[in-house]
Amino acid sequence: MTPRQKATAYWKENIKYLFILLGIWFLVSYGAGILLKDVLNNIRIAGFELGFWFAQQGAIYVFVILVFVYIRLMNKLDRKYGYNE
Amino acid sequence: MSVQIWTYVIVAISFAIYIGIAIWSRAGSTKEFYVAGGGVSPLANGMATAADWMSAASFISMAGIISFMGYDGAVYLMGWTGGYVLLALLLAPYLRKFGKFTVPDFIGDRYYSKTARTVAVLCALIVSFTYVAGQMRGVGVVFSRFLEVDINTGVIIGMIIVLFYAVLGGMKGITYTQVAQYCVLIFAFMVPAIFISIQMTGNPVPQLGMGDTLADGSGTYLLDKLNGLSRELGFAEYTDGTKSMIDVFAITLALMVGTAGLPHVIVRFFTVPRVKDARKSAGLALLFIAILYTTAPAVSVFARTNLIETVSDKEYTAMPEWFTNWETTGLLIFTDKNNDGRIQYLADEKANELRIDNDIMVLANPEIAQLPNWVIALVAAGGLAAALSTAAGLLLVISTSVAHDLIKKQIRPDISDKTELWIARASATGAVVVAGYFGIHPPGFVAAVVALAFGLAAASFFPAIILGIFYKRMNKEGAITGMVVGIVLMLFYMMKFKFDMFGGGTQDDWWFGISPEGFGMVAMIVNFIVSLLVSRFTAPPPEDVQEIVEHIRIPSGAGEAASH
Numbered sequence: 001m002t003p004r005q006k007a008t009a010y011w012k013e014n015i016k017y018l019f020i021l022l023g024i025w026f027l028v029s030y031g032a033g034i035l036l037k038d039v040l041n042n043i044r045i046a047g048f049e050l051g052f053w054f055a056q057q058g059a060i061y062v063f064v065i066l067v068f069v070y071i072r073l074m075n076k077l078d079r080k081y082g083y084n085e
Numbered sequence: 086m087s088v089q090i091w092t093y094v095i096v097a098i099s100f101a102i103y104i105g106i107a108i109w110s111r112a113g114s115t116k117e118f119y120v121a122g123g124g125v126s127p128l129a130n131g132m133a134t135a136a137d138w139m140s141a142a143s144f145i146s147m148a149g150i151i152s153f154m155g156y157d158g159a160v161y162l163m164g165w166t167g168g169y170v171l172l173a174l175l176l177a178p179y180l181r182k183f184g185k186f187t188v189p190d191f192i193g194d195r196y197y198s199k200t201a202r203t204v205a206v207l208c209a210l211i212v213s214f215t216y217v218a219g220q221m222r223g224v225g226v227v228f229s230r231f232l233e234v235d236i237n238t239g240v241i242i243g244m245i246i247v248l249f250y251a252v253l254g255g256m257k258g259i260t261y262t263q264v265a266q267y268c269v270l271i272f273a274f275m276v277p278a279i280f281i282s283i284q285m286t287g288n289p290v291p292q293l294g295m296g297d298t299l300a301d302g303s304g305t306y307l308l309d310k311l312n313g314l315s316r317e318l319g320f321a322e323y324t325d326g327t328k329s330m331i332d333v334f335a336i337t338l339a340l341m342v343g344t345a346g347l348p349h350v351i352v353r354f355f356t357v358p359r360v361k362d363a364r365k366s367a368g369l370a371l372l373f374i375a376i377l378y379t380t381a382p383a384v385s386v387f388a389r390t391n392l393i394e395t396v397s398d399k400e401y402t403a404m405p406e407w408f409t410n411w412e413t414t415g416l417l418i419f420t421d422k423n424n425d426g427r428i429q430y431l432a433d434e435k436a437n438e439l440r441i442d443n444d445i446m447v448l449a450n451p452e453i454a455q456l457p458n459w460v461i462a463l464v465a466a467g468g469l470a471a472a473l474s475t476a477a478g479l480l481l482v483i484s485t486s487v488a489h490d491l492i493k494k495q496i497r498p499d500i501s502d503k504t505e506l507w508i509a510r511a512s513a514t515g516a517v518v519v520a521g522y523f524g525i526h527p528p529g530f531v532a533a534v535v536a537l538a539f540g541l542a543a544a545s546f547f548p549a550i551i552l553g554i555f556y557k558r559m560n561k562e563g564a565i566t567g568m569v570v571g572i573v574l575m576l577f578y579m580m581k582f583k584f585d586m587f588g589g590g591t592q593d594d595w596w597f598g599i600s601p602e603g604f605g606m607v608a609m610i611v612n613f614i615v616s617l618l619v620s621r622f623t624a625p626p627p628e629d630v631q632e633i634v635e636h637i638r639i640p641s642g643a644g645e646a647a648s649h
Contacts, residue, residue, distance in 0.1 A: 025170050029163045034334050047296035047306030052324040055159035056382040060166045064375050067173045067368040083641040
């Protein structure tokens with residue numbers, strides 16, 4: 001691969017990760033916490049109605065996990081293309 | 086020991102630590118002043134970012150606001166954390182690779198235009214000033230209540246402390262004091278939360294205690310009890326809220342995108358050595374922030390329940406000491422409308438006799454729960470740490486904008502590094518004085534504008550930066566038109582519905598049912614559309630700018646942040 005091709009391939013994979021991770025980001029916050037809140041509130045876990053829990057707790061936990069997953073994926077991708085330092 | 090002596094002791098110790106750190110880590114060059122020499126470890130930068138981000142509003146006001154808003158409070162919780170996902174995935178690594186000092190640097194270079202840079206500098210200054218005034222006010226509130234000095238004296242003491250370490254240490258001093266401030270503020274937030282959680286539910290983890298059964302053995306869930314109490318007094322159910330779905334959606338998005346576009350947060354990612362470290366420190370920052378942000382809604386539930394149980398329909402003369410203490414600050418007001426000597430706290434404005442300021446919930450919470458004096462003092466120190474760390478970060482953005490973006494890049498490019506450093510220090514001093522003035526004489530619009538600052542950041546910076554990285558074909562015509570249209574639209578909506586200009590309007594006139602706080606979402610979308618359309622019909626950016634875009638997409642070879 002030429003450096004240019006390598007860069008393009010790297011960028012494509014990066015974009016793919018972004019779509020997947022941001023998809024989950026949207027689902028837990030805007031999906032579960034807002035749009036589907038009333039439906040999910042019919043499900044209860046301990047004292048929490050599920051929609052309320054996602055909006056005030058769950059989404060935030062997922063956010064943290066997402067960023068760390070992203071860090072891992074990108075470090076692996078950097079190594080694969082020799083961009084790690 | 087009394088609360089007051091404890092407060093003096095704990096606040097004095099924490100201040101001594103901050104000043105000590107500032108002297109140890111003072112800046113010798115502009116690079117150290119702007120980006121701490123670019124050699125901060127991801128862990129330290131993560132903590133510093135968290136302290137920078139969590140302001141007096143997060144520490145003092147947020148849990149209180151949520152306790153009055155119930156479910157709707159989620160807009161702040163998700164909005165102010167979800168933005169970090171955008172920041173970590175879409176901005177931090179690329180801006181670090183780009184390797185300049187500031188956001189206007191990026192906008193100016195990427196869009197090969199002085200106009201674009203100037204627009205960006207102005208946006209950065211507007212956002213930072215509105216923010217910093219609010220912080221100074223927070224310092225004043227804490228001082229006046231716990232150290233019983235005049236609120237204005239409190240502001241002045243705060244100014245002197247910030248001035249000392251921001252002016253001396255620049256980014257380097259600020260970074261390391263912020264690390265200490267993060268430790269103080271998170272400890273101060275968690276200790277009372279854990280105490281109260283055990284007291285109310287027997288569960289030492291507040292995040293779980295919030296959804297647990299009450300400790301009184303009744304088997305009732307805390308949230309059910311709070312919903313019941315709220316219903317009785319005529320409020321909406323706590324887990325339900327009152328805002329429309331579209332408005333909750335819009336506000337959350339505006340806050341998220343605004344967070345990702347805030348200059349004082351973005352600039353933190355220029356301080357680490359490599360792209361890899363920028364990603365990592367964004368992740369750590371979010372983790373550190375999440376500790377407070379997942380505890381805050383629990384504190385809101387505890388505080389709300391405790392408050393209702395303590396005051397509702399109780400004899401005024403039987404109120405505990407904290408009640409009268411807060412009454413003297415004017416943040417708690419009781420008017421016995423029906424003269425029965427009891428406190429009626431109701432949703433109905435006509436019958437309600439108790440007015441409670443959002444800001445006192447966190448500060449009064451340990452007292453309401455009758456926690457030991459040292460815990461109460463700790464909360465005061467935590468509130469100060471939160472306010473000071475954010476104020477310092479913002480002051481740095483202001484001084485960088487003036488010394489670097491305006492004077493060095495636009496007016497006098499020939500000044501030496503040493504002169505630039507002195508200009509940066511002088512403008513930081515000027516900024517502290519202006520911020521202090523606004524803290525003492527808060528213009529009525531500060532509180533309203535702070536929330537809207539996010540909308541402004543969302544409507545202006547965010548699309549320009551995102552398109553600059555992800556769309557190579559984006560040119561200066563598109564970006565500038567987009568920024569101008571976005572910010573003007575946002576300002577127009579803000580002035581129309583918040584300040585009654587351009588004919589004003591009520592809630593019924595809101596476009597798409599979206600409040601001014603959430604309108605940043607609409608303005609941002611308009612910015613994106615306008616930018617894309619205009620760029621289609623104008624010339625593509627020059628070859629060397631397209632090279633810059635190729636370059637920032639590859640993580641290796643970031644090198645040090647450079648000033649040229």
